[in-house]
Amino acid sequence: MASVADRNLVDRRDGAGSGLAAGTARRLGEAAPWVVLGVLGVWSAVALTEQFVVGIIVGSLYALAAVGLTLIYGIARVSHFAHGDVMMLSAYIGFFAFTGSVAGAGASDVTLPLGLASLPGATERIWLFSFGYGLVLAILIAAVAAVPILLAIDRAVYRPLLSRGASTAIVAVSSLGVAIAVRGVMLLVWGPSGRRYSQGIRDTVELPGLPRIVADQLFILATAAILAMAAYVLLYRTRLGTAMRATADNPDLARASGIDTGSVRRWTWAVAGFLTAVAGCLLALQSQLSPELGFVLLLPIFASAILGGIGSPHGAFIGGLVVGVIGETTVGAGWIGPGYKLAVTFVVLIVVILFRPGGLFGSRS
Amino acid sequence: MINRSRWLPIAIVGFVTLLLVGLPLERTGNVRAVVDFLVPALATMAIFAVVCIGLNVQWGYTGIFNFGVVGFFLVGAYTAAIVTMPPADGEFSTYVGGFGQTLANVPLPGAAHWVPHLVGALAAAGISAVLALLLAWPMVRLREDYLAIALIGTAEVLRRIATEEQWLVNGSRGLAGIPRPLAGLADGDTYKYLFLALALATLALIYLLIDLGIRSPWGRVLRAIREDEGAAAAAGKNVNGFKLQGFVLGAAIMGAGGAFYAFQQGAISPETFTHFFGTFIIWAMLIAGGSGNMAGAIVGTYVIWGLWSVTLQLQGYDLPRFLADRVPHLRDTIIGLTIVVVLLVNPRGLVPERARVSRWLDRRVSSMRRAEKATTSPAAD
Numbered sequence: 001m002a003s004v005a006d007r008n009l010v011d012r013r014d015g016a017g018s019g020l021a022a023g024t025a026r027r028l029g030e031a032a033p034w035v036v037l038g039v040l041g042v043w044s045a046v047a048l049t050e051q052f053v054v055g056i057i058v059g060s061l062y063a064l065a066a067v068g069l070t071l072i073y074g075i076a077r078v079s080h081f082a083h084g085d086v087m088m089l090s091a092y093i094g095f096f097a098f099t100g101s102v103a104g105a106g107a108s109d110v111t112l113p114l115g116l117a118s119l120p121g122a123t124e125r126i127w128l129f130s131f132g133y134g135l136v137l138a139i140l141i142a143a144v145a146a147v148p149i150l151l152a153i154d155r156a157v158y159r160p161l162l163s164r165g166a167s168t169a170i171v172a173v174s175s176l177g178v179a180i181a182v183r184g185v186m187l188l189v190w191g192p193s194g195r196r197y198s199q200g201i202r203d204t205v206e207l208p209g210l211p212r213i214v215a216d217q218l219f220i221l222a223t224a225a226i227l228a229m230a231a232y233v234l235l236y237r238t239r240l241g242t243a244m245r246a247t248a249d250n251p252d253l254a255r256a257s258g259i260d261t262g263s264v265r266r267w268t269w270a271v272a273g274f275l276t277a278v279a280g281c282l283l284a285l286q287s288q289l290s291p292e293l294g295f296v297l298l299l300p301i302f303a304s305a306i307l308g309g310i311g312s313p314h315g316a317f318i319g320g321l322v323v324g325v326i327g328e329t330t331v332g333a334g335w336i337g338p339g340y341k342l343a344v345t346f347v348v349l350i351v352v353i354l355f356r357p358g359g360l361f362g363s364r365s
Numbered sequence: 366m367i368n369r370s371r372w373l374p375i376a377i378v379g380f381v382t383l384l385l386v387g388l389p390l391e392r393t394g395n396v397r398a399v400v401d402f403l404v405p406a407l408a409t410m411a412i413f414a415v416v417c418i419g420l421n422v423q424w425g426y427t428g429i430f431n432f433g434v435v436g437f438f439l440v441g442a443y444t445a446a447i448v449t450m451p452p453a454d455g456e457f458s459t460y461v462g463g464f465g466q467t468l469a470n471v472p473l474p475g476a477a478h479w480v481p482h483l484v485g486a487l488a489a490a491g492i493s494a495v496l497a498l499l500l501a502w503p504m505v506r507l508r509e510d511y512l513a514i515a516l517i518g519t520a521e522v523l524r525r526i527a528t529e530e531q532w533l534v535n536g537s538r539g540l541a542g543i544p545r546p547l548a549g550l551a552d553g554d555t556y557k558y559l560f561l562a563l564a565l566a567t568l569a570l571i572y573l574l575i576d577l578g579i580r581s582p583w584g585r586v587l588r589a590i591r592e593d594e595g596a597a598a599a600a601g602k603n604v605n606g607f608k609l610q611g612f613v614l615g616a617a618i619m620g621a622g623g624a625f626y627a628f629q630q631g632a633i634s635p636e637t638f639t640h641f642f643g644t645f646i647i648w649a650m651l652i653a654g655g656s657g658n659m660a661g662a663i664v665g666t667y668v669i670w671g672l673w674s675v676t677l678q679l680q681g682y683d684l685p686r687f688l689a690d691r692v693p694h695l696r697d698t699i700i701g702l703t704i705v706v707v708l709l710v711n712p713r714g715l716v717p718e719r720a721r722v723s724r725w726l727d728r729r730v731s732s733m734r735r736a737e738k739a740t741t742s743p744a745a746d
Contacts, residue, residue, distance in 0.1 A: 079510035081432065104687060157705055169430050169509050170708060173652065176432060177704025180645045184698025188691055295640050296521060302514045339529040346518035353511045354503050 033360040037322060044329040050211040051332030052325055057217045058286065059304075059324020060224035064279035065297075066304035066316035067231055068272030074248035074311035075268040078158045079172040082179035083276065084297035086150065089182050090277030091284035092190050092291075094142035095197065098135050103191030116141075128203040128215035131285075135197055139281040146277035150269045153178055159265075179295060186291040194290040220282045227278060228317055231271070235313055240267060248311060299342055300327065303349040309359025319359070323348060374664055374715040381671040388678045404557045405629075406674050411564035412625045414666040415571055417650045418659065419618030425656035425718070426579060427611030428591035430509055433516030435643025436523045437616045440496055441489035441623025442633050443527065446540045448485035449628075453535075460535045465544060475549075482546035486567075486624040493620025497613045505609050520644065528635040539634025543627050564625055568663075571618060576659055578614075585723065587611050588657070641697065646673065649700045652707050655714025664716050669700070 045052045065087055072080045096102065100115030115134075117123050122134025157178060161171050204212045235241035246254040247264045255261050283297075304323045308315025323345055330336055330344045352360065385406070389399045416438055423429045447462030468484055469477035504515055528537045551559040578584050586607050589597040598604045627633050646669065654665020676696050680689050707714060721727060 079513070081513070103690075157709065160709060166708075166712070169428070170712065172430065172510055172513060173648065174705055174708045176645070176648060177652075177701045177708065180641070180649075180701025181698050181705065182701070183641075184694055184696075184701055187694035187697055192694075292639075295517075298514065299518050299521060306511065306514075337529055339525050340522075342518075343522045343525055346522050349518055350515060353507060353515060357507070357511070 033356070037360070041325065044325060048329050048332050051328040053211060053213055054217075054332075055325035055328030056321060057213075057221055057324070058283075058328060059321040060221060060228070061279045061283045061286070061320070062300045062304045062324050063317040063320025064224055064227055064275045065301045066308070066320045067228075067313045068276040068279075069301055070305040070308070070310055070313055070316040071244070071268050071272045073305070075244055076154065076158065076265050077162060077168075077171075078154075078175060079168060081172055081175040081298060082153070082182055083301055085179045085182040085186075085294035086146065086273070087276050087280035087283070087297060087301075088289065088291065088294035089149070089186055089280075090142045090146045090273075091280040091289050092186055092195075093145050093277075094135075094138045094281040095190070095195060095284070095289055097141040098138035098197065102189050128205055129219055130198045130200060130202045130216055135285075139278060142281050143274045143277040146273040147270045150273040151266060154265070154269050183291050183294055186294070190289075190291070192291060194288045196288050197285050216285055220286060223278065223282060227275060231275060231313065234271065240264075244268060296342060299349065300324075300345045303345050303352070306349060306357075307352050307360055312359065315359055322360075377668055377715060378664060381668050381675075384675045385671050388675050392678060392681050401557075404561050406670070408557070408561045408564045408629060409674070410666055410670045411561070411568045412622050412629060413647065413650065413670055414568050414663045415625065416619050416622035417647055417654070417662040417666045418568075418571060418575060419615045419622060420647050420651050421615075421656060421659065421662040422575060422618060423612055423615035424651065425658065425662070426584065426587045426591060427608055427615070428509075429505075429608060429612050429615075430513050431516050431612075431615070432513040432644060432648075433518070433520035434619060434647050435638050435640055436516070436520030437493045437497065437619035438623040438626070438643045439520075439523055439527060439635075439638040441493050441620030442627040442638070443534050443540070443623075444489040444492045444620065445482075445485040445624030445627045446543045446633060447534065448488050449481040449544050450540065450542065458535050458538070458540070459532050460540060461533055478547050478549050481544065482628060485628075486621055489624035489627075490617040490621040493623070494613050494617040497616030498609070501609045501612045505605050505612060517640075520640065524635055524638055527638070537635055539632060539636075541632035543631050543633070545631065546628050560629065564629070567621070567625060571621070572659055572663070575614075575618070579659070580723070583607075583610075591657075646670075646700055649703050651714075652704050653714060655716040655718060657718035658714070658716055661714050661716035661718065665714065668715070669703070672696075673700070 041052075044055075065083065069080055069083050072078050072083070096115075098116050100112040100118070101109045102112070104110035116138050117134045119134055122132050122137075124132045126132055157174050158171055161174055166174075202214045202216055205215050205218065206212050233241075235244060243254065243259045243264050244267065246257070246259060247261050251261055254264070300320075300323050304319035305316045306319070307322060308317065308319030310316075326348055327341050327344050331338050331341050336344065385403060386399060389402045390396070393399070416434065419437070420431065420434055423431050447460050449465045449468075450460075450463050451465045452463030453460045464484070465481050468481040471480045473480060500516070500519060504512055507515065527534055530536060534540060545556070545560070546563060547559055548556065579587070586597065586602050587610075589600070590602065590604050590607055594604050597607075630637075650665040650669045651662055652665070653669055654663065655661030673696055676692060680692050682689075684692075
């Protein structure tokens, strides 16, 4: 299972436990994060319900992107520092597919007559959402488009470096180069100013026992949940998923037992790209699009993946939710200013990598 | 092969120089305008070369990969600013420090011209080093990619602090009116030459000090750790201790670079210190020039910053509007592609590091070879 993969992928301090007392202590140590998280989660859900819900929504997007990151790390062996920028690029591709707009001369946009928004009825609002079927299609196009983009980057950059025996660090530096180039492309095509998918008032809905939330956020949550389930089924219930986890665990052994690791690698990029692209589009729907945001997004995404034990998809998912909730509730409770929301993510990241580098749930499962 | 590696950097440096001189000359037809463009550009290059040397100490020699260079650059610039500036007036600006006037009154000859800046630059290096020490102590044993993300986070938090904390460094309004070093010794028009000389002298000093350190046994241990931590540890070296020293030294140099940046600009604000400007471009310089190599760091800075600053001149030409608007972003993209292409095509950069343990060993080996040849060749004849 994934925990086996974790053990190979992650430096961890082995608790040199022996005997009954050490065993009990270890079990207590393993239970502690769950207890702390459970208490904090219940408390924030009760005391700061509004922020808790927003945290879950934002967190579910971090979670999707972090699952992508962790798969790339575990199977393709790349510390992918371009992940945030690729996520943002996908959101821009969605924006383009929907509106057909690119930055023109000066401040005005050039709108090509290709946007899905120009289809009949594409912007007619579905239910209480602020968008129509056009945007849903655009998100789908962005998600599909992310796959060949990531495959091409892997083919052109990471795979040649890895097959030459380049170190993790060199590959990571090359991914920084990719991140810069992707950011440059976004600036080149869509310009530096922030953009939004939809203008206008957003309707809210009231669900029993919950605070009023924007209807769009329900869409985000539902989409994230469906994708998470699909990813779970793919990874744990199909032959491909088994092959992927086997490759993460031990690539040589996987190859020896007849798995086509090259194809597994391509599938990994495809799955990760799809998840990450949808997360990017939904994040843009929740807030906005901006080329500068991509690199900064690395912080919560890496924090989620590391929190869940890097290499472990289900861990990354839970990690994303935790990071989202902690970020929103600490700001919502007024403990820190809103400018420091990312700083909280950073503190979570530091605490985890210092005290539990194998992730909160990584020690044994 | 040897020829190619020797001529390629010369050709590229020549090409950049041609652009640096030729493009402004062609555009204005005026030598004076070219000098007005080149002198400040060279001073900026010298400052960035200092920062690049700092990164070279961390990545090139010690193997610590710092994706948060901008954090140390920012700390250095802000420290130098608040040390050299007069106290805040409390109305239009609020910040801590403001020792400029006190330091200017130190009873030393011409104190007002240099004492605040010397103290400012040293404080910048010092505070940067302390920050690195605080970070490194828990972090230096982290895996390299975890360290990288932790340092991105540190840089981002420092940028937020500079933006949010009005009382500390005047928040998003930034600091203006940073006094210039040696300002009394030259008037407005000739000052740029003086500053260039000062920046180049600082670069030379740091170059010599680091070169000395790297060629010493201490530097040899750093490079050994970079190559193989396990082997260095097995040879009885305190790996984490040396990595910490390399990290702190590099950070101090970056801080000093930040100080000179503040002196040159005269005004700084949080918006200046973007990840792109503070981290990405420095990495591109080091990778393009060749990491693990002081000359590489400087050549890389010259080439990358030269291309970076001179291509903006293209905007002056009669380009189609949509193209002219995009020139700045085109440069961003090219910076990123440069890193990727260099790593793929020529990972050792323009000026490759020479595999050398020490000069002493080089001499020993070559004399031994010569002796061997002398004894074997008569038999072969």
